[in-house]
Amino acid sequence: MPPRLGQHFLTNPAPVRIALEALAVERGDTVIEIGPGNGALTFPLREAARRAGANLTLIERDNNLATELRARLCDSEVKVIEGDAVLKLPELLAHERNRVKIVGNIPFYITGKLLRILSEAPRPPERTVLMVQKEVAQRIVARPPKFNLLAAAVQFWAEPKIIAVIPSRDFKPPPKVESALLLLEGRANIPGDKERYEHALRMAFRQPRKTLLNNLLSGTGKPRGEIERILHALKIPPQSRPQDLSVEDIMHIAGEL
DSSP states (O other): OOGGGOOOEEOOSHHHHHHHHHHOOOTTOEEEEEOOTTSTTHHHHHHHHHHHTOEEEEEEOOHHHHHHHHHHTTTSOOEEEESOHHHHHHHHHHHOOSOEEEEEEOOGGGHHHHHHHHHHSSSOOSEEEEEEEHHHHHHHTOOTTSOOHHHHHHHTTEEEEEEEEEOGGGEESOOSSOEEEEEEEEOSSOOSOHHHHHHHHHHHTSSTTSOHHHHHHHHHOOOHHHHHHHHHHTTOOTTOOGGGOOHHHHHHHHHHO
16 A cells, blocks of 8 residues: 555454454444455454444545455445545445444544544444554543543544554554554433534633633633633633543533633
């Protein structure tokens, strides 16, 4: 695969077993694998989907790999889509009526874009298992007092959990950093209005090193006294930092602003 596509192929079968167990494929599921590459995950996943009575779709950007996968899967009902997952996935999610589960050993550079796509889906996937950079996974699962913009954005619609750490030696070619398997369990009931939440989130994290009070003052243009009254009513210290907030805190701020 051309280096620009940033794929590292998994050579250890252990993470595959962990990913499949976490994905929990069931009858009626539509399972989408992003970046199947040489099929290390694809073929065990095909068997799991076949046994459960689930549908399986693959999105592969590399033309040669997509052609090879079609040839190897010619006797099955697996659908192979050639193209960029960042462009193909939104349309798939917009039209899918079944319960969706997503899995993939994704190029690190598309992680942020992919998470944004999942958050904007009409119905976020019930379960998503992604191989991502370990440092990014740690940021996504962070809690107060180490909360951050990425964690707050993801945790609004999903409950994240690191289910395995994978050393560089388990890939070919080996990446320069460790990887992690990240499980995202979609919330059955997303708690609040997404647009208002994101607006409050941007204001709260406007400058992460500043106090929440100062960020909200510059973000809303409201008088200092009014912001202080709102925060006191919510039992949030005005001098706290964005990293001290929780998803619930941000939701409450969104409701007041």
